Amino acid sequence: MNDKRLQPVPTAGTPITEADLHGYADGQLPAARHAEVAAFLAAHPQDQTRVDDWQAQRRALRAMLDPVLDEPLPLRLPLKPPARVWPWRALAASVAVAVVSASAAWVARGAVDARHLQTVLAAAGADRAAAGYAQRAAIAHAVYAPDMGRPVEVGADNEKGLVTWLTKRMGEPMRAPSLSQAGYALIGGRLLPGGAGPVAQFMYGAADGQRLTLYITREAAGGQNAFQFTQEGPVRVFYWVEGGLGYALSGAVSRDELQRVSQEVYRQLQGEGQG
Template sequence: MDDPRLQAIGTGTAPPVTEADLHAYADRQLAPGRLAQVEQFLAAHPEQAARVRDWQQQNALLRDLLAPVHEEPVPPGLAMRPVRAAWPWRGLAASLLIATVSAGAAWSLRGMVEAGAAPATASGPALTGFAQRAAIAHAVYSPDKRRPVEVGADQEQALVTWLTRRMGAEVRAPALAPLGYALIGGRLLPGEKAPVAQFMYGAADGRRLTLYVTREVGQADAAFRFGQDGAVNVFYWVENHFGYAISADADRAELMKVSQEVYRQLKPG
């Protein structure tokens, strides 16, 4: 059986231009030998060129946002730590946001932008570990109306193949349409030491729900657990060395129903 590979976007005698090539081009990390091929491809595919321009504009905004942090001196306690390979700008920005911004603050910002109040929810236990990171990632990305995901549901197989390859284990997007949630797409996020996956779903009323999948889990049982960070409610569990977290502003009963269905579809065997 052939190794799973990212679905190609282009064709021809030269190696096909892939989604990864487009991201590398937008992040200015494309190998020089591929630059001319990708530019030729973009010239012939205006829709893909528009996507890349959107990413580049996002990169520029993130650079402006992070410039004050970049110019600060390195704290003495961190100066001698070994340097790791750099993430692309979007991954770097996401890691900084997820490390430093609380989900409650992110939802407050959403409310300020949309001039609406977050729905009242019952208080839940405080989140920690991957469940808290899942809540923050949900709060950061789910309000984005224009580009909430990196790869859309129209390229679901390419998305699953890409995430599986990057995470080093099979990753799947559960089918939640019977529960009223259609797949929007997904993205790769930086975890503490390894990549994590986020799938996003949308309901007909505009609500969004995310599934966070990580291999960065400690010793834990498979029991469902519930917690809350700001306006984000989360059901999470550990199964077969994977951590799963369902995040949304839906109530506890709704999240429990979705979590049980995701567990049913993703459990081994």
């Protein structure tokens, strides 16, 4: 992606770029450039918020992935190079730029009053949060779905205990939808760190070895109820909000297949809410 030039701080230094912000967030800049970027961020709180978000996501990823580094490698695990690098920071940056640019354009035109502008910003913030948890769902799927040794913390043979545990930790009633009619059996589930609290993940497997994961989070308040779709490399995600919870079904399957199963998950969860 081509670097988008940002408005520079009025100094003699080189203009700050998107790459500089990422380098600052990752602690990869030389000392002199680090100081220039720090000065830029001090004068641009919106960009400081973006950098803070990236750093928070890095910490969350490390908390999630570091324990895996200490696990013994299963003897039957196929050793394959990673398919791609996950551009989660680039997505977060592009969403933030879009929100800021859209809001600035409305103000410049004078087409909305302050109250309407707040509504627009609130909706944009909710959409950004939804995109964020969908991205984390894709990453969690990519980490755990290929694991042949310990893909879940609690297996399907103790589904009742799994649901009770996740319900207690999430503070909301949890249930693993039955997807046997859709061709997928419950493997089990686990608890994950999310952007704002714990997240539940249920994993399902098909006879051909394909796996799907259902990611459930409480950080989706105010998001859109309609199905939304995103993709990260081979991992496709359908996500939506129902009853104050955000749901994201992820898998390296076709979009049509994932949509078919997502609709079944939605049907079961909605039926539960109406019962």
